[in-house]
Amino acid sequence: MTDTVLDRFLRYVVIDTQSNAASSSQPSTDKQKNLGRLLVDELAALGLEDAHLDEHGNVYATVPGNVEKSVPVICLCSHMDTAPDFSGKDVKPQVVRAYAGGDIPLVGDPSRVIRVAEHPDLEQQIGHDIVTTDGTTLLGADDKAGIAEIISAAQYLLENPQIKHGAVKLLFTTDEEIGRGADKVDLAKLGARFGYTLDGGRIGDVENETFSADAVTIDITGVAMHPGTAKGRMENAIKIAADIVSRLPKDITPETTEGKVGFIHPTGITGAMEGAQIKLIIRDFADEGLAEKQALLRSLTESVLSEYPGSSFTFTVVQQYRNMKVVLDQHPEVMDNLIEAVKRVGLTPVQHSIRGGTDGSRLSFMGLPCPNIFTGGHAYHSPLEWISVQDMETTVRTIVELVKVWEQRAPEN
Template identity: 60%
Template sequence: MSVKSSLFNFTVTDRFLKYVTIDTQSDPGSVTIPSSEKQKDLGRLLVTELQTIGITDAHLDEFGYLYATIPSNVGKSVPVICFCSHMDTAPDCSGTGVKPLIHKNYQGDDIILPDDPSQIIRMAEHPDLKNQFGNDIVTASGTTLLGADNKAGVAEIMDACYQLVNHPEIKHGTIKILFTPDEEIGRGVDHVDINKLGAYACYTMDGESAGNMENETFSADGAKLIIKGVSSHPGFAKGKMESAIKIAGQIIAALPFELSPEGTDRMQGFVHPVGVEGHVETASIDFIIRDFDDAKLVEQADVIRKVAGAVLKSFPSSSYELQVKPQYRNMKSVLDKHPQIVEYGMEAIKRAGLDAKLCSIRGGTDGSRLSFMGLPTPNIFAGEHAFHGKHEWVSVQDMQKAVETILHLCMVWEERS
């Protein structure tokens, strides 16, 4: 069977417009699971919608993970596949009071966001808008992020579930659905029950441009540089005080620009300070370290040590300690062992009428860690752009193509089993 847009009454846009109004920001400072209880608000709504569709086992567990199953509708054995998106939005920009707007029939003009007219989405700054002429662009109103990362993916999977249940002529094996909390703060699969999924392969719907599929992510470490200075009464500090705060500032300023996020692109990694805390006696800098090559993570941590050591030469009574912890690894090493998982995804994108492009992502997805947990998981486009900021946007037509891609992917696995 060939899936065509004309065959379906897409629900993805209505679902997306509803989901983005629910505040689901994760909280990196929280120790609870999930990090913010409000993420469960969306999870409970999704469970109700899935059960209404007819997916009776849909449920939300104590950790805020949603699981659901669409049973096979064929007699032969087909590997179980899973589709996954995350429900949380990034803590970098407000997700409270999101007001989604649809800008119909985009023709290349600047998109001025009405609640803050200084927020303008320009084609020159968002090159993928060149592919959106005639499409309907969804944005927020100017004071919040939109939440397309990753509620576009959630809405696409939900619409695909609706279509699969209502179109039994689409032949497929058992399909598992997984929606996760806390992906944006690196905890998205901490409590996933892999055995409950029982899947052979998984696909996250969390990518950017229509037609793109990603089989390679950054490898990632987190690092904390702890600086121990010398405190003294400021009235009597001459020749005694060595302020840990000032030392931290000098270390940050001395980091090489060519190893910063703003100074790198494509396959280049970076060292990025993301947080500073401190007092005169003790200060700390939190870093994220990223590269596609695991070995270079070690080299980049050494850069931090060298910079810190050089700065501290001027502060002989002070010292530092660097703590490095692994976060996730490049999923390509796992996916290369299961080439058909990526091959079938590329075929599904082509069948949806798109130019399929295999890409690397300068970031990570839940799939990075799922792959190393025994569930190989490449990433398929969701159509989301300008993540984590007020200029975030997605097009209605790209979301519909993502739904078609999911349906085609289900059929490809059935056909080739």
């Protein structure tokens, strides 16, 4: 196989793999397995004899080590699904060769333009080949770029046996975009000691910290009554729900916060006169901050319901993920080796905190310490998504250097 990282990427993005939070199955959409089966075939063609797709849609494979000394087994992970935020069907990628600067119009929807003023990173991409969509779908660089980069690096290692390395496990998951990517991962079968997700953005950016996250559901039971005889008796659950949302503090919302500031964010509201439901997410980098926001939301709900004596509510909290830095700080070699690899390809590592989560968040707390590595993608989850081919190639080189660092720093037997 002589495919480049671009060849792979273009092949993967045209496969519709959007996940669906409304589904209770794993994977949430069976079409994710279409990409999984293709990946298994490609990995098998490279000579990875254990490549397989499990019943949950996850793909496993191993690049065997080629040294006698004991090198910690590491895992490289990316997810196959794309976000439900925007259409991922019938993706039509376009490649802008030798980008000369300026705004990039998207041919499928003239109203959509990737503007330098809104995407200043384009100023660093002169001469690069830029991949975009036609403007009618998202691209899927999140995270099919990561998949293409991992498999390209695996092929390079296999074709260059003079590069000494330990065993490298490959893992491609489903349903990451809806928070279930690690739910059905079998870590015992995977057999890795440390991991890295390839799910980041700008090259050079490495991430060892995420939000801690909870989901909250508030179910409201009102008092239904015929509107003609409702005076003094009706308690409309829709209005109660609206009142709760309207009282959320304006300074702890996604649209008013950045950096290390968390938020409370309503994601859905449904209902009728007799009953309504509000779904929210709470985010903070510290568990204490998460608990404070949860208490604030509960107190606000109780205050609103005190004005409706005939109505009641239930307040349900589901833990989603926790800040992976808590785990990674106990294993400094994981980040140290990554930072060394980034330097070796000529980049200056920049450590960032993710205002979100990755599979690495869950995997870290499941026992696989797992920071996040850049893929080169930009403007994820939107029709303005774009990525540089040269940045993808840099990521491939970074993966190869990372594998080499782990071997070189492992003690001799």
